[in-house]
Structure formats: C-alpha cells, structure tokens
Amino acid sequence: MKHKKATRITIKDLAQELNLSTSTISRALANHPGISDQTKELVNGVADRLGFAPNSIASSFRSRKTKAIGVIVPRIDIDFHSRVISGIEAFAYKSGYHVTIFQSQDSYKREKEIVKILQTKMVEGIIVCLAMETKNYDHFKKLLKSKVPLVFYDRTPDSFETNKVMINDFESAYLATEHLIQQGKTRLAHIAGNQTTGIFKKRLEGFKAAIEKNGLVVYEDLILEAQHLSYQEGVDCACKILDSSIRPDGVFCANDYTAAAVIQTLNKRHTAIPEEVAVVGFSNYPIATIVEPHITTINDRAFQMGEATGRLLIQHIEEDEIDVIDYQVITLKTELIVRESTAEKRH
Amino acid sequence: MKHKKATRITIKDLAQELNLSTSTISRALANHPGISDQTKELVNGVADRLGFAPNSIASSFRSRKTKAIGVIVPRIDIDFHSRVISGIEAFAYKSGYHVTIFQSQDSYKREKEIVKILQTKMVEGIIVCLAMETKNYDHFKKLLKSKVPLVFYDRTPDSFETNKVMINDFESAYLATEHLIQQGKTRLAHIAGNQTTGIFKKRLEGFKAAIEKNGLVVYEDLILEAQHLSYQEGVDCACKILDSSIRPDGVFCANDYTAAAVIQTLNKRHTAIPEEVAVVGFSNYPIATIVEPHITTINDRAFQMGEATGRLLIQHIEEDEIDVIDYQVITLKTELIVRESTAEKRH
DNA sequence: CTGAAAGCGCTTACAG
DNA sequence: CTGAAAGCGCTTACAG
Known part of the structure; x- marks a missing residue:
C-alpha cells in the first residue's frame, strides 16, 4: 500500500x-x-x-475575493514602518483581511518586480510607501488602469494625484520651529532629510516659514542635509553646526536619531540644554525618552497612519461601485510633545 | 449599455x-x-x-501550491521582531515565496484564531513566535497532525519537541556575565525578563552559572524580574538594585532598554561607568550606541534568525518527502560586543 | 513537441 | 428552505 x-x-x-x-x-x-x-x-x-x-483558495478563486492586501515598504525593520504596518495589520485583521508584506529595499527595480507579482490578483488592494530611488510611477499607473485599489502613505508620488495618507509635514515643522522661537531662540539650525523626498522638503519649508513669519533670519549655513538621517550623520552635522561662526541657540532635526546625536554632542561639550541650545526632533522614537535630556519631538502617529491607510484601502476595495471618488488625500494631525530638550527644567 | x-x-x-x-x-x-x-x-x-x-489564485488552486508562508508574531513594532520578519521576507522573496503577517498581540485567544485562519490552506507553512500568554499548544499540535510545516523562533514551546530556531540564551548570558567578572566585578546584579518564558529563564541560569563557575556568590537580592523589560521598569529596578545593602559593581540586563535605564540612572547619580558599576545589555538595539556610555551587549542576530527560520521552513515545505526528519532545532551563534559601559575608556 | 479532457473545491444564479 | 448544474482559470496525466 x-x-x-x-x-x-x-x-x-x-x-x-x-x-x-x-x-x-x-x-x-x-x-x-x-x-x-x-x-x-x-x-x-x-x-x-x-x-x-x-479551502480558502478554492473559495477565493470562485468568489474572486482573496481578502488579502499587499503592502510594499522600503524596509520592515525601520521603526516608523514597523509601526505603520502594525496599524495596517490591526485594522485589516478586524475587517477580516490579512496582510502580505514585501520590502522594496528602497530599490526601484525591486519595487517594479513586486508590483508585477501583486498584479496576479493575489491581493485585492495595495498599500505603498515608495522606494527612495523611485522617480517614475508607470508601474503604479498600470496598476490603477486595471482598477486595483491603491493607497500610498508617507513617501508618495509627487507627479500624479492618487490616494494618499500623510501627516502635515509643513505644519509639523512650522509648529516645532515656532516652539523654539517661543523659547526665545533666534539663531535656528536645521538638520534636514534627503531633499529629493517630498516630506523632508516640506519639513525644511515649514522650518523656514516659521522663522520668516516671526521676523527672524534664516541662516542658510545652519541648514544641513543628512541623506539617511542616521545617528552618525547627526553627529557630523552637529559638529559642523556648533562650530559655525553663527552659533545657533536652537536646532530642529528632521528625525529623532539626529536629534539624539545633537544632544549627545552638546552633552560632551558641556553645553547646557535647553538654556544654551534647545533641540527638537521628529517622530517620537523610543530613544526620545531615553536620551537625557528627553527630546521634545513631533508625534508622527505611525500606528494611526497605518490604521487610516488600511481603512482607506478597504473602503476602496469594498465600495468600488462608488466610482464618483477619483482619489482621496488624508492628512493626519500631529502634535508637539514638549520635553526637557526645549522647555522643562532638567532635574 | x-x-x-x-x-x-x-x-x-x-x-x-x-x-x-x-x-x-x-x-x-x-x-x-x-x-x-x-x-x-x-x-x-x-x-x-x-x-x-x-491568475495566481487559479494556479494555486489547481497546483495546490500558494507560495505563501504565514508568520505569527506577538507584535510587529518591536525592534527584535521587525528585524526577524525582515530576514524572513528577504529569504522568502529570493526563494519565490511571499509572507503574510499576523500579530497575536501576545493573546492566546487571538493566536488560536489566527491558526484557525491559516488552516484553510492559504499558506504552505507557518512561522511562529509564541504569544506571551500561550501555555497550551494544542492548536499547533493539530496543525502538525495535518502535516503543515511549522517552525518556531525565539519564544518556543517548552513541553513538546518541534522545529525551532533560537539563539543560545544560556551561553550568551554566561558570556556576558563572565565578561563582567573578567573586568574584576564581583557583586553582580541581574534584571531578568518574565520567568515564565524560557529564553529569560535561560538567561538567568547562564548568569548564575557563570558566577558559580567563577567561585563568586549569587546574591538573590540583586536579581529582579521585569515583566516587560521596559525602560521604565528598568529605572525602577535600577533604583532598587543600587539602593540595596549589597552594592553591586556589575549589572547584566536581559535587554538593552533596561540596560539603558540602568546607565541613565547611574549617570544621574554621578556613578562612574564602568569603574564603579559596569553594565551589559542584550540584543544590540539602536539605543546601545546612542546612550552614553555605549552599551556592551549581546548581538542577537535577529535578521539572521529570520533568514534561518525562513530557510528551515521552506526546506520543510519543499522536501516533504524527506519524512525521515522529525524535527530540527537550530541554535545560532551570538557574540558579545564590548563597548564603553564595561571596558573601554570613556573619552 | 502539442492537444483533448478532466478536475481542483468551492459559489451562485436559477428553479422549485 | 433546498437542490442541480455551471463554471471560475488554471495544470497535468494521458495520448499521440
């Protein structure tokens, strides 16, 4: 037998x-x-x-519903993305969907490959945070032509309109910068992210706008770009800024790693924070409350962004008869979390 | 029309x-x-x-191959898990598989629900890191009975043998503790993880074994358990340990958050690290090189663990005719990364 | 090297 | 409230 x-x-x-x-x-x-x-x-x-x-495959095949959504992120092991994915999964799960994840590794080539895989009707909708390299969106346009619901978050296409979920980067940066000004700071520096990426461009714009609106001077020499906003780049930028002839009294950083770097550099130089130099970060990473002094930062609400992105996508999947809506753009509120690096007395 | x-x-x-x-x-x-x-x-x-x-669904249906693997993790947005998942996805992708992710939220009930969903032949194999609550493994045993390839990582069942990928927690803790002893430390403390979880039990055992092997005394009062190993719990434990009558000169922490907490607490008390108290962490989180002094820690190789887990699972999926192997246990090498919190001179 | 035919396990209009 | 029947889009032994 x-x-x-x-x-x-x-x-x-x-x-x-x-x-x-x-x-x-x-x-x-x-x-x-x-x-x-x-x-x-x-x-x-x-x-x-x-x-x-x-047999859910037989069922999917017959009913043409897979109850699956695909997510393409640059990398899973980046704090921001892992929190967004967590939000997507949480919302999808309670809506009866499951989530299949792909990493583009920030490669345009790989992103295209993944889109091709997802075109096989494996998923009912797709969520994307663009690869850093991606400047051409034809692979996504093709997807849209075949009526696949598609939502972008965070890093979104700049040359065509589509469903997007974002935070208000301009406004958040404006808020952060104005907070520094309210603390009496007048010579402000900014460690900016990659300026070919929309969100970092907007943060820089918000920074400048707040300064100008308050009648202060924008010192171009105090604005440095850090490609990956890594801790080490932050240290390098901090040294350059602090050794500049215009000594800054406030630094707004495009993320918390670089903010932590500025703080540690100041600590080593025995510069008082926030009295001599105040520091604001962005994203509210775990380190924000570990580094001393704790970092004043923008809560980027990554989990909520994931939930909102999942909700928007599933809405488009299930109400595809509502052809009236062409695309939807959702902007989430952020908030400034004030901590010791700008305001409170350090104990 | x-x-x-x-x-x-x-x-x-x-x-x-x-x-x-x-x-x-x-x-x-x-x-x-x-x-x-x-x-x-x-x-x-x-x-x-x-x-x-x-139409990949039609193809899957007919060929009975979905090229999908399911992953159940407690939470995606925990650094360790996001790095493991990244490793799983990377290996799966190049093997032509895709990865569907579920969060058990550390809930036994939810873990069972997810297993039920995955039983519908949606995936060809399953990777699991157990929910904290899970003490009964019947849902997985049922899965095994229906011949679904299954691999556990990190938090694995203790009462039955199955495919597992782990690091050598005992040995790693032993190494970390012996390193403290080699630095001349004799009164050692340990901030332990939840002792109903195997890996944290092993870390405690390794800690004790190293002390005994080196002819020193195990001070039970200096061993504290932190349920979630959070930064805040770390601060609480640090205070208790440092205020104890047996003043420790070395602390081994079951993760880097609590190690960071100990370091910051020592900094506030102006206690010299590592001269007065040396600190070792576990996992090599990003904060390990941000907190000052940088944390000596165990590199837990999460990404590699993901790759190894993915490889083992896919091997079992594709070579199911090799019925000779009942189960496989893979233990990964770790390494001690020596930094300023124990050895180097702080500049 | 190519084709005719069966069938995977469901769902769903149609009929009663 | 229940059933007979068609069919979703592929893959694959079998035959030539």
Missing part, C-alpha cells in the same frame, strides 16, 4: 454525510439567511466532528 | 489568438522543457502585447 497523503475533508464529504447538497452545506457554513438554523447547526456540528477546514 | 468590468485576459484568450491549445500556452508560460523555444517566444510576446497577468 502506498503512503497516501492525508486527503482533506471537503464540503462534498459533509454533503454525503448529511444527505444534503453541497449548495446547502456551502450556504450553511457561510451563515446564509435562507438556511434553517437547524440545518446550520447540523452542518457545523459535522464539520467540527470531521475536522473540516474550508 | 451597462458598465462592464474590465475582463481579464486569460490563457484561453492567448490560445485563441495563437490557434494553440491552453495546455501549450500554460506550458510555454511556465517555461516547460517540452515546448519549442519558438512557441515560447510567440506566447510570451502575445502575453505581453495583450497585457496578460496570470
């Missing part, structure tokens, strides 16, 4: 067992209204007893 | 277009050996021209 692979129980088996049609079994399992409660109980009972597990 | 949904191109359409059978089209697209190169070129050309995208 040959080794026989465990054959799975199907609705056919249940039908045979109960002398009912497969139609009835299928409907009973789906809790269809037109089936008597008695039959439903009977079916569910036998299903349990025989250890029936529905 | 009613609005007609964009009907997808199928292999039938390609067959018609080329006056070939669907069998040939299917084989040509799959690059089957028994098809002439000329035909393959022809088919691929027309497929491109008509914008054919294969």
Whole structure:
C-alpha cells in the first residue's frame, strides 16, 4: 500500500454525510439567511466532528475575493514602518483581511518586480510607501488602469494625484520651529532629510516659514542635509553646526536619531540644554525618552497612519461601485510633545 | 449599455489568438522543457502585447501550491521582531515565496484564531513566535497532525519537541556575565525578563552559572524580574538594585532598554561607568550606541534568525518527502560586543 | 513537441 | 428552505 497523503475533508464529504447538497452545506457554513438554523447547526456540528477546514483558495478563486492586501515598504525593520504596518495589520485583521508584506529595499527595480507579482490578483488592494530611488510611477499607473485599489502613505508620488495618507509635514515643522522661537531662540539650525523626498522638503519649508513669519533670519549655513538621517550623520552635522561662526541657540532635526546625536554632542561639550541650545526632533522614537535630556519631538502617529491607510484601502476595495471618488488625500494631525530638550527644567 | 468590468485576459484568450491549445500556452508560460523555444517566444510576446497577468489564485488552486508562508508574531513594532520578519521576507522573496503577517498581540485567544485562519490552506507553512500568554499548544499540535510545516523562533514551546530556531540564551548570558567578572566585578546584579518564558529563564541560569563557575556568590537580592523589560521598569529596578545593602559593581540586563535605564540612572547619580558599576545589555538595539556610555551587549542576530527560520521552513515545505526528519532545532551563534559601559575608556 | 479532457473545491444564479 | 448544474482559470496525466 502506498503512503497516501492525508486527503482533506471537503464540503462534498459533509454533503454525503448529511444527505444534503453541497449548495446547502456551502450556504450553511457561510451563515446564509435562507438556511434553517437547524440545518446550520447540523452542518457545523459535522464539520467540527470531521475536522473540516474550508479551502480558502478554492473559495477565493470562485468568489474572486482573496481578502488579502499587499503592502510594499522600503524596509520592515525601520521603526516608523514597523509601526505603520502594525496599524495596517490591526485594522485589516478586524475587517477580516490579512496582510502580505514585501520590502522594496528602497530599490526601484525591486519595487517594479513586486508590483508585477501583486498584479496576479493575489491581493485585492495595495498599500505603498515608495522606494527612495523611485522617480517614475508607470508601474503604479498600470496598476490603477486595471482598477486595483491603491493607497500610498508617507513617501508618495509627487507627479500624479492618487490616494494618499500623510501627516502635515509643513505644519509639523512650522509648529516645532515656532516652539523654539517661543523659547526665545533666534539663531535656528536645521538638520534636514534627503531633499529629493517630498516630506523632508516640506519639513525644511515649514522650518523656514516659521522663522520668516516671526521676523527672524534664516541662516542658510545652519541648514544641513543628512541623506539617511542616521545617528552618525547627526553627529557630523552637529559638529559642523556648533562650530559655525553663527552659533545657533536652537536646532530642529528632521528625525529623532539626529536629534539624539545633537544632544549627545552638546552633552560632551558641556553645553547646557535647553538654556544654551534647545533641540527638537521628529517622530517620537523610543530613544526620545531615553536620551537625557528627553527630546521634545513631533508625534508622527505611525500606528494611526497605518490604521487610516488600511481603512482607506478597504473602503476602496469594498465600495468600488462608488466610482464618483477619483482619489482621496488624508492628512493626519500631529502634535508637539514638549520635553526637557526645549522647555522643562532638567532635574 | 451597462458598465462592464474590465475582463481579464486569460490563457484561453492567448490560445485563441495563437490557434494553440491552453495546455501549450500554460506550458510555454511556465517555461516547460517540452515546448519549442519558438512557441515560447510567440506566447510570451502575445502575453505581453495583450497585457496578460496570470491568475495566481487559479494556479494555486489547481497546483495546490500558494507560495505563501504565514508568520505569527506577538507584535510587529518591536525592534527584535521587525528585524526577524525582515530576514524572513528577504529569504522568502529570493526563494519565490511571499509572507503574510499576523500579530497575536501576545493573546492566546487571538493566536488560536489566527491558526484557525491559516488552516484553510492559504499558506504552505507557518512561522511562529509564541504569544506571551500561550501555555497550551494544542492548536499547533493539530496543525502538525495535518502535516503543515511549522517552525518556531525565539519564544518556543517548552513541553513538546518541534522545529525551532533560537539563539543560545544560556551561553550568551554566561558570556556576558563572565565578561563582567573578567573586568574584576564581583557583586553582580541581574534584571531578568518574565520567568515564565524560557529564553529569560535561560538567561538567568547562564548568569548564575557563570558566577558559580567563577567561585563568586549569587546574591538573590540583586536579581529582579521585569515583566516587560521596559525602560521604565528598568529605572525602577535600577533604583532598587543600587539602593540595596549589597552594592553591586556589575549589572547584566536581559535587554538593552533596561540596560539603558540602568546607565541613565547611574549617570544621574554621578556613578562612574564602568569603574564603579559596569553594565551589559542584550540584543544590540539602536539605543546601545546612542546612550552614553555605549552599551556592551549581546548581538542577537535577529535578521539572521529570520533568514534561518525562513530557510528551515521552506526546506520543510519543499522536501516533504524527506519524512525521515522529525524535527530540527537550530541554535545560532551570538557574540558579545564590548563597548564603553564595561571596558573601554570613556573619552 | 502539442492537444483533448478532466478536475481542483468551492459559489451562485436559477428553479422549485 | 433546498437542490442541480455551471463554471471560475488554471495544470497535468494521458495520448499521440
């Protein structure tokens, strides 16, 4: 006798067992209204007893619904993205969807490959945070042409309109900068992110706008760009800024790693924070409350961004008859969390 | 005329277009050996021209291969897990698999729900890091009975043998503790993780073993348990330890958050690190090189753990005929990264 | 090297 | 409230 692979129980088996049609079994399992409660109980009972597990692939194939959404992120192991994904998964799960994840590794080539894979109807909708390299959006336009619901978050296309979820980077930077001004700071520096990326451009703009609106001077020499906003780049920028002839009394950093770097550099130089130099970060990473003094920063609400992105996508998946909406742009509120690096007395 | 949904191109359409059978089209697209190169070129050309995208659901349904693996983690937005997932995705992607992620939120109930969802043949194999609450493994045993390949990582079942990928927690803790002893430290403290979890129990055991092996005394009063190993718990434990009558000169922490907490607490008390008290952490989180002094810690190789887990699972999926292997346990090497919190001179 | 045909396990209009 | 029947888009043994 040959080794026989465990054959799975199907609705056919249940039908045979109960002398009912497969139609009835299928409907009973789906809790269809037109089936008597008695039959439903009977079916569910036998299903349990025989250890029936529905074949979701067959079901997806037939119904053309996979209940799957695809997510393309640059990298999963970046704090911001892992929190967004967590929000997406949490919302998707309670809506009966599951989430399949791909990393573009910030590569345009790989992003295109992934889009191609996702075009096979494996997923009902796609969420994307663009790869750093991506400047051409044809692969996504093709997707849209075939009516696949698509939502971008954070890093979004700049040359065409589509569904997006973002935070108000301009306003957040404006808020952060104005807070420094309110603390009496007048010579402000900024460690900026990659200026080919929209969100970092907006943060720089918000920084400048707040300064100008308050009648102060924008010192271009105090604005430095850090490609990856890493801690080490932050240290380098901090040294340059602090050694500049215009000695700054406030620094706004485009993320918390660089803010932590500025703070540690100041600490080493025994410069009083915030009295001599105040520091504001961006994102509210865990380090913001570990570094001393704790970092005043912008709460970027990554988890909520994930939830909002998931909600928007699922809405588009399920209400595709509402063809009236062309695209939707959601901007989330942020908040300034004031901590010791700008305001409170250090104990 | 009613609005007609964009009907997808199928292999039938390609067959018609080329006056070939669907069998040939299917084989040509799959690059089957028994098809002439000329035909393959022809088919691929027309497929491109008509914008054919294969229906992977139909294919999965028919071939019984989904090329999908499911991953159940407590939470995605924990640094360790996000790095493991990144490793899993990276390995899976280059092996032609994709990864669907679920968060158990450390809930036993939710973990069972997810397992039930995954039993629908949606995935070909499953990777799990157990929920904190989980003490009963029946849901996984059922999975194994139905021959679904299953691999656990990090937090693994303690009462039954199965595929696992772990680091050597005992040995790592032993190494870390012995390093403190080599620095001349004799009164050692330990901030331990939840002792109902195997890995944290092993870390405590390794800590004790190193002390005993070196002829020193284990001070039970200097061993504190922190449920979640959070920064705040770390601060609380640090205060208790430092105010104890046996003043410790070395602290081994079960993660880097609590190690950072100990360091900051020592800094506030103006206690010299490492001269008066040396500190070792665990995991090599980003904060390890941000906090001053930088933290000596164990590199837990999370990304590599993800790769190894993915490799092991896919091996089991693809070589299921190799029934000889019952289960496999892989233990990864760790390394001690020595930094200023124990050894180097602080500049 | 290519084709005819069966069938994977469901769902769903249609009929009663 | 239930059933008979068609069919989703592929893959694959079998035949030539």
